[in-house]
Amino acid sequence: MFKQSKNQSEKAFKEIIEKRIVPMLTEYQPFNELIKYICNEEINTSIENIKNLIRDEKKQILEVNNLHKEKAKIAPTVLYLSGQINSGNKSAEKEMDKVKERMLEINTEIEKKEIEIQEILVNKEKENIELLRKTLNESYDIIKSDEKKLYPLLDEIEVMRKELEDKRILRDNLQSRINSTYSFIHGFMGGKETERFDEHMLE
Structure with a gap:
């Protein structure tokens, strides 16, 4: 990486990461354009890992949102049952116990899923950095290969360009000499005599 020794490359890579916010590469348009040219099996594996993590993250977030919605629906029930209990309704106490138990379950599930989401975020970031590392390595390998x-x-094209330029100069010189020679002959002998000579001399 970076045409340096392994240790220097790793140090440079870490410094770059510390100074920049690394976008999620799978959602970064320049990266998606780049992988049309540099993709390999390792890069593909990292991309799939990130996509799977993103899917898991979205699933967990959706489930957390649904749990919060359920909590919001239960809240009015808690208020209602509290009023019933305060009014001496004994049967409301059992119902309240069930509701409280469900609220505890929901809170536990939310806490668990939020921890899972944080773990996914950490793993996604690690995988994204690793994908960046693989992409840079592959990019520089391709650059070195393509430069060779x-x-x-480019040297060959330059030689051809020089040859073409030399031929263009020769063409212009030949054309100029032909024109000058013809001009002299035509001026000296006139048009008709020149045509007669042309028939014999240019056969």
């Missing part, structure tokens, strides 16, 4: 092919090609 490109520079000789």
